[in-house]
Amino acid sequence: MGNETADVVVIGGGIIGMATSYYLSKLGLDVVVVEKGEIAGGTSSKCDGNILAIDKEPGFDSQMSLKSQELVTELVKELDEEFEYRAPGSILVCENEEEMVAANAWVEHQKQAGLPFRMLDRNDIKSEWKYMADDIYGGLECATDSTVNPVLFTYALAVTAKRLGVRLKTHTTVTKIRLDANGAVEGVETSSGLIYTKQVVNAAGVWSKHIGQMVGIEVPIEPRKGHILVSSRTKSIGTRKVMEFSYLMSKFGKERKVDEETEKYGVALVFEPTASQNFLIGSSREFVGFQTQINVDVIRCIARRAIRFFPVMKDIPILRSYCGLRPWTPDHLPIVSRVEEVPGFYIAAGHEGDGISLAAITGKVMSELITDQKTTITTDPLRYDRFQKTEV
Amino acid sequence: MSNSIIVCRCEEVTVENLEDAYHTGAITSRQIKMKTRATMGACQGRVCRNLVDLWMGNKNPLASKGVEQLSYRPPVRPITFGELAGEE
Amino acid sequence: MSKLRIVNHPLIKKGEQKRISFTFNGESLEGLEGEPIAAALLAHGIRILRRHEESGSNRGLYCAIGHCMECRVDVQGKGQVRACLTPIVEGMEVVEGKQLENKITGREAP
Amino acid sequence: MMEKQYTDVLIIGAGPAGLAAATNLFESGFKITILDEFPHPGGRLLGQFHEESDGSWWIGRQVASELVEMTKQPNISLQCGVSVYGLKQISEGWEVLSSVGTIETKYLLLATGAAEIPVPLEGWTLPGVMSIGAAQVLTNVHMVKPGDRGIIVGVNVLGLAISRELAVAGVDLAGIVLSPNNLFSGENANPVEAINLLMSLSHLAPSAWMRLGGSLAQKMKMGKWVSTFFPRQGMNVWDIPLLLKTTISSIQGKKSVESVVLADVNSSGQIIAGSEREEKVDFVALAGGLYPLAELAAVAGCSFLYLPELGGNIPLHNEQMKTPLSNLYVAGNITGVEGAQVAMAQGKLAARSIGNDAGLLKNGREKIAEAMDEVHQVRKTATIQFHPGIIAARKRVYEMYDSLQKESLTS
Structure with missing residues (x-):
């Protein structure tokens, strides 16, 4: 096992690690990726493929998403492989009058921030969604929202990064991060040898807390489990993403008017049609550690919720289910940041369900931080030390 | 062997598709699956899972060793959303 | 009786089965009560049970025991079923599995 | 919502192994439920026949109907046309998810047979x-x-x-x-x-x-x-x-x-x-051969061993047909591809293991040894053998089971 050197070692071969490596290699840096399993072997292959602004809080959050959407349209041209990109927009639907009022406020906020949002009434919904339940009040639309195949997106970034010189070390675990006498990054010890580097990006997603501990910091990221169901090939139910408005409540941990089980498992409708004539149905949100077995009670609950919005699904076969762990942070924003106390150590993690949405902007910004350039968007709200400030 | 032979009947994935995926870096059964949709169709892999593993093993005996196997998850039989939900 | 029916098997004897009628793609056919849809159709020489949803290629019975899902047909009132496992009953209306449009890629139905 | 069913022993698969297990268990007084996806019971027996060395014919369909006849007991429920799509371990056994609803059972026997390559x-x-x-x-x-x-x-x-x-x-x-x-x-x-x-x-x-x-x-x-x-x-x-x-x-x-x-x-x-x-x-x-159909064992969380002589990935089990998961048993082709007679002998053995574990089998140890012997005998004299390396491969499965059990005891 020979020793290597690199300008940057990226820990994690998921969508965030791959986007970061891609943008770094575009700037001419020598990058090594260390991944304990396979490329897109974790969260990035156990999710759906949203590039959404519709579910982001108006302001910085939704602006960041919009920027990411723009970058993805560039990636469609830049990357070596295709990843089923489409931009049909997406919608949120409301179950009652109360949600309509809240949706209206949401739309007004987003519009003020310059995003292409609009309200949809009952007729708008009915004319687009033939199979939607009759009692749906209306909803809202974000016209720029796009969708990709998340695994193919990650692979496309990986293949292109590799062509640009990035070395991908899969099935390789990080055992230690070496710091010099001043506490700055000096190298990364792995199961296949030592890599000398002055810069390390912790893009380990749900495992980034563990990686942080190697340099003595506590990264406040916890695994939040989510289940998704896949239908068989079937007649078209709809051509773009639809979520229930109270998904936002679930995402941000606010109270909803749903039954006990739906609340307990954080179940909210997410419908995503794919190019394979099927659709994905989510979602759930639970804190159950790193356990990734399918919980039948949860997928049952998701199926019930799906039928509530699309009664026609009752007779459509389910092909399979899967679940993944999403890297959750306490304030629902990712950490894309330097770690001041450990010079050379960076974090790009904690995107929860927005990793695919925000990968492009995250990778871009991370490459700018590492090369000391002005960042495409301000990164203050994404700083690691925001948690230290609020605590105590 | 003809490259047009279908391997995964459900998703109509051919040998050529496997080859292409392999040559762009998919070197395990799981990556092949993700890239080509082989084993992801209606039979839930009961027909072609063996074939994909066999092909991968013949193609790259080293890569198939010690690598995460394709997983099994419920439902292992196609049931409808209604049946799963417990509705009659 | 169709020529594919085995009437005198030297070793296997099956009890009398009632003749019933059912339809396939609107055509009226006769079958034996309780036999699976796929067997009743094959007895009439009908092998094409389904078109692939994307390519439209013809598909028929492949495994005969419910594993492969190739023989999916639509039965009035029951939705999609496996023709190899679903017994025919009097008056059953069976329709082949169809090629479907793909609204995401824009491919239209034939 | 569909009502939950309760049973003492649930057997998945009404082929030679599953039916033999049921007919060897009914005297225990257990409530036994057998499920099969095919509309008729008998599994692969239904289609098999072959000529024995003495020129007589072994006809699977007859064997199946005899077994089915023996399952006509008040404490046995045989349900065909039922698909099982999932399993969940619960404190007192297993919850089995099927197309006719959820069934809770104390003991679970997987006798799902094989699928074709x-x-x-x-x-x-x-x-x-x-x-x-x-x-x-x-x-x-x-x-x-x-x-x-x-x-x-x-x-x-x-x-x-x-x-x-x-x-x-x-x-x-x-x-x-x-x-x-x-x-x-x-x-x-x-x-x-x-x-x-x-x-x-x-x-x-x-x-x-x-x-x-x-x-x-x-x-x-x-x-x-x-x-x-x-x-x-x-x-x-x-x-x-x-x-x-x-x-x-x-x-x-x-x-x-x-x-x-x-x-x-x-x-x-x-x-x-x-x-x-x-x-x-x-x-x-x-004709590409057979592989054990063990999806449900995988969903249950059972460990597997890859043994080409037995047809591929085999759920770990011991010679008494027990898996490392509590109250989960296997019999028939799910344990390795062999003929129907071996499957029947394995079904009987699994039944005795369940009976013994439930404390209902008198002279349990002897009865189990006797059933194990029968499996050996049947295997040795089987007319149709699938692979010459079966006996050695099976031994490897049992050894692996034992060594893992020891490991978990010491750790």
């Missing part, structure tokens, strides 16, 4: 191409011929046994040919291997094709020689041409199967250029 080749998605097992089910269970004239692809135990059954039923066969030699083929594509296989079966010699390999082998001593001297036009075995030097290169037809393209191969299985010819058939049966 396909033989992919050009044109194999055409209607009229089917697995060899499908040809068997159509002919012997539904009593409808798979077609007017067909060809069998794959020289192996399953393919040969079912070819015989098809011939007896009066199905016209153009022959049995080697599988195509490609990245998907195992030993099937090589004439030497095919003949070695016939030779390994020959000592049992219950019927013509088994004797054939043996007598040729005696003359030639080695498969390689046999393959050299085996006639290119094949030899007829029960009027079916056994074409050990012929392979199939494609299946053709516009809407469904109309013909196949055959070609001669050399002794390493490579096509001899210019030897291609068309043969008119309207069905093709692919």
